[in-house]
Amino acid sequence: MKAVSQSPGDTCIGAGDTDLADVVRFHAHMCPGLAIGYRAARIIMERLGSFRAEDEELVAIVENDSCSVDAVQWITGCTFGKGNFVFRDYGKQVFTVALRPSGRALRVALKRREFRIGEPPHEDREARIQWLLTAPEDLLFHVEEIHLTLPDVAQIRDSSVCDRCGEESMVTRVVHAGPRTLCIPCSKLADQQ
Incomplete structure (x- = not known):
């Protein structure tokens, strides 16, 4: 460039x-x-x-x-x-x-x-x-x-382990289903069952 x-x-x-x-x-x-x-x-x-x-x-x-x-x-x-x-x-x-x-x-x-x-x-x-x-x-x-409201500057977030698949996700992207912490894909699978 x-x-x-x-x-x-x-x-x-x-x-x-x-x-x-x-x-x-x-x-x-x-x-x-x-x-x-x-x-x-x-x-x-x-x-x-x-x-x-x-x-x-x-x-x-x-x-x-x-x-x-x-x-x-x-x-x-x-x-x-x-x-x-x-x-x-x-x-x-x-x-x-x-x-x-x-x-x-x-x-x-x-x-x-x-x-x-x-x-x-x-x-x-x-x-x-x-x-x-x-x-x-x-x-x-x-x-x-x-005029628009700008998104906040990016922040580094902690991770949380999904109780179903064992993979980490940002804490702001996990779903709490009762006592379980699930990543978004696993929470969707749980909803389908």
């Missing part, structure tokens, strides 16, 4: 700094979904004037689990492992990124197909990818600054 060092430890993502090839390498192929996520994430980062997250300075909230979210992860630096990447299973091409220090957040939603004038059909994959990468932003997305 191309980056501009602003101060020790900072990686700036701005116009021209992120190489699409790096995003493609991370995802392993180029596709329309990756192009959508790439454009959305670039718009957000440029408008927020933000730096790629090294820790939890940014929080990304994605509303789908498609190829697009890989581009959002790569460009923003938000990941599940750092606790600043939130998945909401709504099936929508909607991406929100917030700056934790200021609370400022941008939400980018892909416009309905009938508003994306000039978009090639799904069958013409290469032309569609190119169009998604180059079309004017206002044809592709609805962009708005929003």
